[in-house]
Amino acid sequence: MLSTYNPAQPCAPPTALSRSSARPHSAAPLRGASGAAALAVPLAVRQVRRKARNLRATSSELRELAKANLLNNYGERQMIFREGQGHILKDNDGESFLDFTAGIAVNCLGHSDEGWAQTVAEQASKLCHTSNLYLNEEQIRLGQRLVELSFADKAFFCNSGTEANEAAIKFARKYHFSRGEARSKFLAFENAFHGRTMGALALTWKEGYKKPFEPLMPSAGFIKYNDMDSLDAIDEASELAFRSANRFQRLKHNSSTGFVEPIQGEGGVVPGSKEFLLALRKRCDETGTLLIFDEVQCGLGRSGKLFAYELSGVLPDLMTLAKPLAGGLPIGAVLLTEAVASCISPGDHGSTFAGAPLVCAAARYVLDQVSNPDFLENVRTTGSHLKAGLEKICDPQGLQVRGTGLLIGVVFPTAEQCGAVQRAAAAEKLLVLTAGAGNILRIAPALTVTQADVDEALERLSKALESVLVEAEAQAA
Numbered sequence: 001m002l003s004t005y006n007p008a009q010p011c012a013p014p015t016a017l018s019r020s021s022a023r024p025h026s027a028a029p030l031r032g033a034s035g036a037a038a039l040a041v042p043l044a045v046r047q048v049r050r051k052a053r054n055l056r057a058t059s060s061e062l063r064e065l066a067k068a069n070l071l072n073n074y075g076e077r078q079m080i081f082r083e084g085q086g087h088i089l090k091d092n093d094g095e096s097f098l099d100f101t102a103g104i105a106v107n108c109l110g111h112s113d114e115g116w117a118q119t120v121a122e123q124a125s126k127l128c129h130t131s132n133l134y135l136n137e138e139q140i141r142l143g144q145r146l147v148e149l150s151f152a153d154k155a156f157f158c159n160s161g162t163e164a165n166e167a168a169i170k171f172a173r174k175y176h177f178s179r180g181e182a183r184s185k186f187l188a189f190e191n192a193f194h195g196r197t198m199g200a201l202a203l204t205w206k207e208g209y210k211k212p213f214e215p216l217m218p219s220a221g222f223i224k225y226n227d228m229d230s231l232d233a234i235d236e237a238s239e240l241a242f243r244s245a246n247r248f249q250r251l252k253h254n255s256s257t258g259f260v261e262p263i264q265g266e267g268g269v270v271p272g273s274k275e276f277l278l279a280l281r282k283r284c285d286e287t288g289t290l291l292i293f294d295e296v297q298c299g300l301g302r303s304g305k306l307f308a309y310e311l312s313g314v315l316p317d318l319m320t321l322a323k324p325l326a327g328g329l330p331i332g333a334v335l336l337t338e339a340v341a342s343c344i345s346p347g348d349h350g351s352t353f354a355g356a357p358l359v360c361a362a363a364r365y366v367l368d369q370v371s372n373p374d375f376l377e378n379v380r381t382t383g384s385h386l387k388a389g390l391e392k393i394c395d396p397q398g399l400q401v402r403g404t405g406l407l408i409g410v411v412f413p414t415a416e417q418c419g420a421v422q423r424a425a426a427a428e429k430l431l432v433l434t435a436g437a438g439n440i441l442r443i444a445p446a447l448t449v450t451q452a453d454v455d456e457a458l459e460r461l462s463k464a465l466e467s468v469l470v471e472a473e474a475q476a477a
């Protein structure tokens with residue numbers, strides 16, 4: 001049966017104290033006692049702000065507040081969620097949605113998992129943050145567990161996926177620097193997504209994400225994913241990139257580091273073939289190139305294995321993790337072999353918030369759950385059930401289904417069609433994602449999803465697909 005929203009366990013509504021402390025300066029504007037700042041704000045907005053501080057605001061009031069106060073970097077957002085339980089999200093108007101996005105592959109245990117919430121509450125009442133001036137046991141135990149469970153010898157913590165990749169870039173640079181090697185070239189793959197900061201962005205494929213922010217980290221190049229021939233061109237590709245950056249040096253093996261997602265997520269849910277990943281490892285070994293796996297999205301159980309690299313058996317030199325690691329709290333991690341870790345010295349890198357007791361306690365809880373063989377077996381069987389169900393719906397329409405575990409994509413001919421299906425699914429109270437050039441419907445539910453939840457999602461998606469296809473046929477007629 002579909003797990004339902006449990007009104008017996010609502011998320012606590014904001015108290016009068018939390019409402020007023022959310023904007024402590026709102027009662028007394030900081031800018032100009034005469035209210036110069038307030039005068040600049042339209043009366044209607046000020047009325048809405050006042051109302052929102054005192055009462056539960058309506059959805060349209062909240063949207064208006066968002067428009068007035070939040071940076072418009074995410075575009076217009078209509079849906080506002082207030083509570084979540086398991087795979088169900090409840091919006092501001094009390095409507096329930098089946099969440100097959102899991103906060104973009106983050107909420108691996110679903111929303112408000114009881115054990116997770118208890119762990120976080122207990123740790124928050126004990127110790128939240130101390131900085132990395134000091135050790136804390138939660139960070140130590142989390143590092144120990146990640147090392148035990150993976151290829152790695154050492155762990156480093158940060159706060160997001162892009163930060164993890166940024167740290168990995170620095171660690172790779174330091175590795176070559178400390179060996180006296182003039183190698184700074186990074187190679188990533190076409191359609192890759194590694195993040196939005198200047199280094200990770202340079203290794204992200206989509207031109208639109210990068211163009212306004214150039215110059216990014218120099219010496220980044222791209223080669224084709226899942227293409228054996230492109231691997232032979234690793235040196236060639238680095239030379240070309242160096243040439244175009246006007247920094248060409250004729251070094252025999254110039255590329256320092258290869259960045260790869262074992263399963264591309266944002267790029268369109270494309271699993272790397274075992275053959276390709278084995279050949280990539282071989283090529284990196286031949287050329288002394290470090291191999292970094294970005295498992296920010298595909299790692300920690302989503303592929304049906306704890307780490308996606310287990311599917312191919314290919315081991316990286318470094319690996320980045322983030323999204324699901326703390327079950328919804330911000331965290332990132334880099335796992336390193338001793339050969340790389342031994343090149344990092346005190347002061348080379350750091351972060352104030354990283355590895356704090358609160359987030360590490362949450363991550364230890366998540367890791368305990370997702371590394372359990374029964375949990376992973378459930379991901380595999382539910383993932384196969386989801387994929388088979390999607391194929392049943394999509395095959396007759398000529399739509400390809402691809403992916404592994406609980407990261408599945410449906411390939412549409414156009415982004416318009418895919419977007420229409422995503423909207424129609426939302427109308428059926430099912431939330432799904434898109435990926436690639438907008439033409440891939442990406443389905444990434446919590447890893448705790450049941451086959452009954454999957455069946456319900458498939459039924460809603462089938463209706464959504466039908467409504468879009470019927471409309472398209474009507475328009476064509």
Ligand SMILES: Cc1ncc(COP(=O)(O)O)c(C=O)c1O
Pocket residue numbers: 160161162163165193194195196261265266294295296297298322323
């Ligand atoms: C593979 C991969 N790497 C890196 C990132 C960036 O992570 P974050 O958004 O936490 O910075 C993402 C985010 O979607 C991702 O999918």
